[in-house]
Amino acid sequence: MEQQELIPHLFRNEYRKIVAVLGKVFGFDYIETAEDIASDTFLLAAETWGQKGIPANPVAWLYTVAKNKALNHLKRDALFTKKITPAIKHLSRQTDPEEPGIDLSEKNINDSQLQMMFAICHSSLSVEAQVGLSLRLLCGFGIDEIADAFLTNKETINKRLFRAKEILRTEKVAIELPGSYEIGQRLEAVLTTLYLLFNEGYYSTAVNSTLRQDLCVEAMRLNYLLVENPSTDTPSANALLALMCFHASRFEARTGQDGEAILYDDQDESLWNSELIEKGEYYLNRSATGSQLSKYHLEAAIAYWHTHKQDTPEKWENILQGYNRLLQIQYSPIAALNRTYALAKANGIREGIAEAEKLQLTGNHFYYTLLGELYKNLDREKARGYLLQALSLARSPTDKGTIQSKIDRL
């Protein structure tokens, strides 16, 4: 790999690991120091490698530099502390460079990231702040990338992250796994954050498709850390990972050559990733223990049935029952619309139309798209009317394009 490709690639993979390990050592009080050291390390890499060429083992190079920078910082800090507060004995002991132990082994990287994940998903932070901070500290996203993902500007994100770190400091949140009692409660928030992170990538309207795919991959990577650790390997965590695998299996098939969205019905199923589907089935099986049926279980089951391209009564009946139960746990307009589509497939078009008309989601272009879809073989004029209504409500170019092609095909 050439240097101009190598450094961004390493930055994407290694920055977050260095931040997690150093962040764990420094705590939230000095989290910015951890971020600065990681950034400086990459800055130095860009300068040095440009002059002297790429070292034999670039990752080891980065770790050594980050480690030395961190130790120097701690040493300086400790000397400073020793001068002004000679009374504090235990701090002076840290002048021994080996004492603080910067451990960049794979195990400690994973442990630190997991602990960081739980610390960030603290109840004192809003969900938006949790997702933002996760992107920054756990996924190594740049401020501009986070701003793109949230469809906002850099100042807003900077402010949001700054405030979030302030809160974690005031609340004295430690970077560690909570006790077994609290872990279940906090895991709920961790799963929500990962779910949103994944959805942000999978459904967001952000134009940059590489960024979107990265978001999904990051969410899956972090979720994988959860199921690898015995204390967080819960049925819900497995169900969420299964859900992500099933969705991600359609990455290649859902976007056309010019970046246009390809709807499920029109996808070339040979492009579906069978390895990810198998992984999804594996985690779905692992999730089938205990008595709790989470929304992730239901969504994963629905996604599982979608990996069967062929229309069968069994497929649509299972999808319908999945949505019936999902809606009883949590209402959302999109689940209501999808449920109605599945109902039409399972119970017949007329019942589907009757149910669709009860929804009255009149501000939602998907609602009119659904009505257009249901009417297309019964009453073409009516279907066209609904689709035109959908077209006038849709805002993103992708949605407009999808609706227009439906109109053209009537």
Added chain:
Amino acid sequence: MKEFLLVFRRDFTTKELQLSPEQMQAMMKPWQDWMGSLAAQNKLVSNGNRLNKEGKVVKPGSVVTNGPYVEIKEAIGGYIIVRAADLDEAAELAKGCPVLQIGGNVEVRQLILE
């Protein structure tokens, strides 16, 4: 929006009117479809509980009897809570309830929330 309790009653005593396990199983889909329909309209507040048909009635003077609970044959089989503009709309929602297909009825009552 107001909230309403829908109470499902049916005859749990007359032998000929009891459902076989297969009939019970066959009732699952209409129930789930109906509850899913209410939930899809964002009108389901609580999916309530189903009640076991066994029960006791406690009367003054430490008198405890088994069912029937009142002087009618029907007993409460379950309840849910829905959201509706008024009693008429709530009653309209109740018309889709599958208990009506097996000889039961639905009592609709507004919750007093304040």
